[in-house]
């Protein structure tokens with residue numbers, strides 16, 4: 153029998169910094185359907201800078217007026233990160249980069265040319281020597297404008313390694329500070345790219361004068377793995393995009409790479425400047441801008457990344473979250489892990505959720521509610537808190553009905569002296585219609601005051617958030633509220649294309665939860681006022 157593996161040793165004794173080069177605005181924007189306007193690019197560049205990205209590739213200025221305009225807007229406003237622009241080995245492209253970057257605090261010109269035999273012959277119709285001469289001339293021209301020049305060998309992973317050594321050595325001599333080795337078509341494997349970086353770092357002349365960079369595409373789903381392997385081979389810059397957007401199957405996903413370095417820090421001994429708590433908000437912003445939805449099971453930023461539905465996992469999570477989570481959702485910008493109640497859930501999770509909703513049930517009652525829950529879960533994909541409350545309250549249909557919104561009207565004005573006013577009409581748990589109105593400091597304040605009058609419930613709201621849960625002009629807004637009642641936190645949420653309606657629904661969900669727990673008298677389901685984590 154083989155010896156079992158011990159703890160994996162670190163790949164480096166000295167702590168390393170990995171430069172994060174984000175190309176969402178250039179390679180990412182090349183994804184079909186991801187074109188952004190100049191103002192959208194500017195907005196996203198600010199988000200990237202706040203995220204802590206070291207280098208933002210802002211665009212390809214010679215490609216279009218819109219791209220040029222976007223780069224110029226970014227140059228005018230974004231300061232913290234270096235700003236890079238892309239150019240072919242073409243004098244006009246490089247001049248366009250220089251003009252677009254005028255006034256940038258930390259400008260970088262990024263020139264590239266294909267080096268592989270396939271590209272040399274079929275795309276460029278140039279031989280090795282001609283490609284090398286074009287590369288050197290381009291790097292030299294770019295250096296006349298800026299100190300920070302990056303050179304990329306397009307399709308490097310299908311290029312003869314000794315030719316890569318030759319052209320990279322020439323690029324360093326011409327003044328390139330960063331040598332990027334792209335896997336343009338996502339063809340390589342982790343062990344291959346690691347060996348290539350080791351080989352280049354040992355054989356390129358004056359290799360220590362340049363930073364080696366990886367730029368991996370995801371055609372075989374290996375972009376992140378290959379980028380990590382490149383780091384093992386000595387890469388100290390990784391080019392990546394938020395949500396992994398980019399040509400064809402995309403680029404290395406920034407959020408996955410950064411979290412791999414962080415979670416496995418003992419192995420990589422490498423850090424980045426990324427504020428990981430901004431990963432989810434940044435991912436959402438990009439989705440909203442491009443309309444490109446993130447798949448639910450996407451690592452780190454997908455909706456299911458910290459969601460648990462199966463009973464065995466939920467039971468483990470309730471005992472210790474390390475059983476099924478290798479990173480904390482809060483560390484990447486999620487509010488918390490999610491326990492989704494569904495067909496695969498077990499008693500432990502059901503009991504925990506019932507307690508959170510304010511119901512303390514004995515074992516016999518838990519078993520009967522569990523049986524009813526499983527029957528319901530067979531019919532519904534997800535069982536919501538309101539379903540669980542109805543199950544526990546059973547025959548008490550009146551209590552389960554709660555207050556219902558019939559209509560709400562809000563009027564407000566900006567700087568016109570008008571008083572924000574709301575009127576609401578509700579049906580109460582006994583079926584009677586109630587109408588009320590109130591004024592407030594703002595429209596939502598007035599709405600909540602009218603609801604409080606109508607129900608007679610005073611809720612001390614601790615937090616109120618509205619976020620977009622879908623994309624586009626008709627996006628749905630989700631309002632979430634927390635309130636403290638007798639020292640206990642309760643939550644409510646509501647979703648609608650109208651944020652006033654979403655806010656009213658959230659307030660009523662919270663109020664109904666409170667009323668139900670207060671009304672509940674059945675001994676086997678004694679309500680306990682505890683945090684509701686809907």
Ligand SMILES: CC(=O)SCCNC(=O)CCNC(=O)[C@H](O)C(C)(C)COP(=O)(O)OP(=O)(O)OC[C@H]1O[C@@H](n2cnc3c(N)ncnc32)[C@H](O)[C@@H]1OP(=O)(O)O
Pocket residue numbers: 179182212214215216239240241242264265266275276306336399
């Ligand atoms: C791997 C990558 O992601 S590379 C970046 C890819 N991004 C883009 O292409 C987006 C922006 N591109 C564009 O807007 C346009 O392609 C432009 C404006 C740059 C060029 O448009 P056109 O002049 O009409 O050329 P077209 O796109 O048809 O062909 C590309 C030309 O560039 C040449 N070329 C390609 N790469 C390079 C390079 N690195 N250095 C020098 N020339 C190059 C090609 O050989 C071809 O030349 P040819 O017209 O003499 O045959």
Ligand SMILES: CC(C)C(=O)C(=O)O
Pocket residue numbers: 179264304305306307332334335336337367369
């Ligand atoms: C221009 C280079 C860096 C590129 O995008 C690629 O090779 O994929």
